[in-house]
Amino acid sequence: MKSDLEELIEAYEIEKVELEKQISEYVGEGDYIYAHYHNKALRRINRRLDVLKGLHNPFYRDIMEEERRTSNLRNLMAKTGHIDYGGFIEKEIDKSESKIQELQRSTFSPLYDSQEIDDALFDLEKGVIEGFKLYFKSPDIFARFTLGDHIIEIKILYDASPDNYYLDIFEDGRQFKSLGFKLIEGQWVYHYFFDRFKDALEIKIILARLIYDVFNYDSRYDSAKIVYD
Structure with missing residues (x-):
């Protein structure tokens, strides 16, 4: 059975998907004014989701930070033509991915x-x-x-x-x-x-x-x- 907070997060996730779909359609049609209007609404939804997910899981922000770090390291490798002297970047990526898995396995009493x-x-x-x-x-x-x-x-x-x-x-x-x-x-x-x-x-x-x-x-x-x- 889903908790109250999980149901609220799910409702906002559904609204987020619909907004992203509408923004994509407006951009495809060249209607940038409506796309901008819906993008503002999407930012509000993302802020609410960030708060609610942080309430649902106290490790949420730590996971997001490690995922951003991993993404930045992969982008760095791509920009340098995958040159990674001594395998430093790959080691840092492995460390972040291990930390993400550890945080995801962590349990707590809500x-x-x-x-x-x-x-x-x-x-x-x-x-x-x-x-x-x-x-x-x-x-x-x-x-x-x-x-x-x-x-x-x-x-x-x-x-x-x-x-x-x-x-x-x-x-x-x-x-x-x-x-x-x-x-x-x-x-x-x-x-x-x-x-x-x-x-x-x-x-x-x-x-x-x-x-x-x-x-x-x-x-x-x-x-x-x-x-x-």
């Missing part, structure tokens, strides 16, 4: 896409539970979910003072602000209104951004847990 989170959010929305904590990793940083007046309130907190790296993130706050959090009485808070609550996808994307972009995913997420009130 915490943001857990059905357990869906269940907790819907139980909260229905009033079955009063709230819950989603612990990210050690040190004990967590998202606190509670029910408010037509809102789900999300606070980013910690049980004990984190190390300086994470403390700087809390004190600086720019990364939280970029996700829509506001500083209220010294705590970073996000309000999700019920009139937008059709499924848990938007909240899970916010959690994914916190995990991968703000707190930087690593193996310590394997011990992530949900604690109910």
Whole structure:
């Protein structure tokens, strides 16, 4: 069964293919104005896909970087007439391809896409539970979910003072602000209104951004847990 995020990526991929087809047709007909208009839309789709794929797989950008490096090295060989003194370029290509394979084989637990989170959010929305904590990793940083007046309130907190790296993130706050959090009485808070609550996808994307972009995913997420009130 495909996850919510996988279905969203697939929908954008379909839209991307259709746009590329239309651009090709417009260029073939010499209609460069419409081709330019659709190319702008294609760039927007590619940016969205880049973000979503990065959320789906924390190693996505590393894989893309190694693939670009491999492509550049092959182009360099082509421009020099395949001259590769000492086999240096080929060795570098082999190193990049090995790294790509290693990253593709890497496994991780996609915490943001857990059905357990869906269940907790819907139980909260229905009033079955009063709230819950989603612990990210050690040190004990967590998202606190509670029910408010037509809102789900999300606070980013910690049980004990984190190390300086994470403390700087809390004190600086720019990364939280970029996700829509506001500083209220010294705590970073996000309000999700019920009139937008059709499924848990938007909240899970916010959690994914916190995990991968703000707190930087690593193996310590394997011990992530949900604690109910």
